[in-house]
Amino acid sequence: MPKVHVLDVVFQGQEEAIAAYLIETSAGPVLIEAGPESTFPALEQAILDKGFQLAAIQHVFLTHIHFDHAGAAWKFAEHGAKIYVHPAGLPHLNAPEKLWSSAKQIYGEQMEALWGDMQPIPLEQLVAADDQDVFEIGDLSLKVIYTPGHAVHHNAYKMGDDIFTGDVGGVKIENGPVVPPCPPPDINIALWKASIAKLRAEQPKGLYLTHFDYHTDPDTHFDALEKVLDEWAGFIKPFYEQQIPSEEIVPRFMAYIKQSYEAAGLSESLQKIYEYANPSWMSVNGLLRYWKLKEQGRI
Numbered sequence: 101m102p103k104v105h106v107l108d109v110v111f112q113g114q115e116e117a118i119a120a121y122l123i124e125t126s127a128g129p130v131l132i133e134a135g136p137e138s139t140f141p142a143l144e145q146a147i148l149d150k151g152f153q154l155a156a157i158q159h160v161f162l163t164h165i166h167f168d169h170a171g172a173a174w175k176f177a178e179h180g181a182k183i184y185v186h187p188a189g190l191p192h193l194n195a196p197e198k199l200w201s202s203a204k205q206i207y208g209e210q211m212e213a214l215w216g217d218m219q220p221i222p223l224e225q226l227v228a229a230d231d232q233d234v235f236e237i238g239d240l241s242l243k244v245i246y247t248p249g250h251a252v253h254h255n256a257y258k259m260g261d262d263i264f265t266g267d268v269g270g271v272k273i274e275n276g277p278v279v280p281p282c283p284p285p286d287i288n289i290a291l292w293k294a295s296i297a298k299l300r301a302e303q304p305k306g307l308y309l310t311h312f313d314y315h316t317d318p319d320t321h322f323d324a325l326e327k328v329l330d331e332w333a334g335f336i337k338p339f340y341e342q343q344i345p346s347e348e349i350v351p352r353f354m355a356y357i358k359q360s361y362e363a364a365g366l367s368e369s370l371q372k373i374y375e376y377a378n379p380s381w382m383s384v385n386g387l388l389r390y391w392k393l394k395e396q397g398r399i
Contacts, residue, residue: 101260102126102240106313107146109135111168112214116273116312117376118168121264122150122157127238131160131181132257132264133310136171137216143172155179159237161229163266164254165189166283167203167215169310177221184235186246187228189253193221229255245299249292250281256295261305262314268295270325271311271378277364278324279357279374281311282332282383287390288399289329296322311377336387346388350381 105122108115120143121132129152135143144154154176161184162170173183173193185193192199196218204211229235231246243258247268257264272278280292299322306316315321335356339349357380361371393399 102130102238104259104262104308104314105150106308107143107150108312109139109146110142111136111139111376114373114376116373119308119310119312120146121308122147122152123240123259125238125240127240129157130237130240130242131157131176132308133162133169133266134160134172134176135169136167136214137175137218138171138212138214140172140175140216157181159235160184161235161242161255161257161264162189163256163264163268163310164251165192165199166251166267167218169266171215171218174219174221177225180225182225182227183221184227184229186253186255187230189251190226190228192253193226194223195220231255245302247295247298248286249288249290249295251286254295256299258302258304261303262308263299263302263304263306263318264308264310265299266310268292269299269307269309269321270328271374272309272315272321273312273373273377274370276366276370276374277360278321278328279378280325280329280332280383281378282329282386282390284382284386284389287386288393289333289390290399292329293326296326312373332383333387333390336384337391340388340391346384349388350384353384354380 103124107120107122109118111117118135120135123130158181160176160181177183200218229244233244235242245256247254247256250267254268267281270278270280304318306314307318308314
């Protein structure tokens with residue numbers, strides 16, 4: 101089995117928030133996730149520390165196109181790498197202007213500080229990775245598992261008995277709880293649970309989470325993820341039904357999350373890492389939109 105290295109991209113100076121994974125293969129290193137462009141210097145140094153030059157990485161697999169996973173992919177494309185992504189996400193990497201401008205409406209002046217820059221990737225370097233595709237690179241075999249629910253363009257990748265889950269596998273840092281990242285606009289809990297069932301059916305022995313590191317006991321992990329998905333959606337639903345503005349919900353939801361973290365015994369420092377990896381305020385609008393679409397019968 102090829103060797104896997106966990107690379108911490110040190111997002112906003114914080115360790116253990118966002119990972120990329122370097123896989124050593126007989127045909128050269130392969131990267132899973134690229135992190136945001138703002139953290140590219142840290143990622144480059146981590147790659148160099150493992151004994152590889154950037155130009156040696158000719159294959160980068162993205163679970164989806166959110167900036168914390170795909171923002172720096174174009175930097176590897178500049179060195180000739182092929183970038184693998186779900187077909188629905190592929191056009192946005194070739195022409196990222198709409199994706200970027202949409203996110204800037206959310207992050208405003210913080211956009212560049214958080215995410216850096218995003219440049220187009222030529223179509224000839226983008227590879228559509230669709231459900232059940234298998235990519236063979238040297239002694240590495242990666243199976244694509246289409247896993248919507250967090251994003252409509254989300255893939256997970258299976259290598260042997262392990263799965264690189266992206267965000268559909270949730271967030272779990274150190275021995276903390278499993279929590280679901282629920283940003284707008286694609287949250288669909290039924291699809292997310294179907295994706296979890298799909299991953300369970302693969303009978304993995306371990307999960308490589310982008311947020312963060314390798315975790316064993318996938319069934320217990322997925323049980324916890326499904327439970328918290330329901331709890332978070334249930335917390336938001338009454339606010340949606342009462343048409344309370346999101347800006348009034350955010351502090352209540354953040355207090356609810358903090359209380360749950362404290363109940364789980366998380367230190368202040370670990371709570372901070374969780375917030376970097378999965379800002380709780382983002383889930384408010386994602387879950388409000390979920391309930392709206394559900395009420396309208398669109399999901």
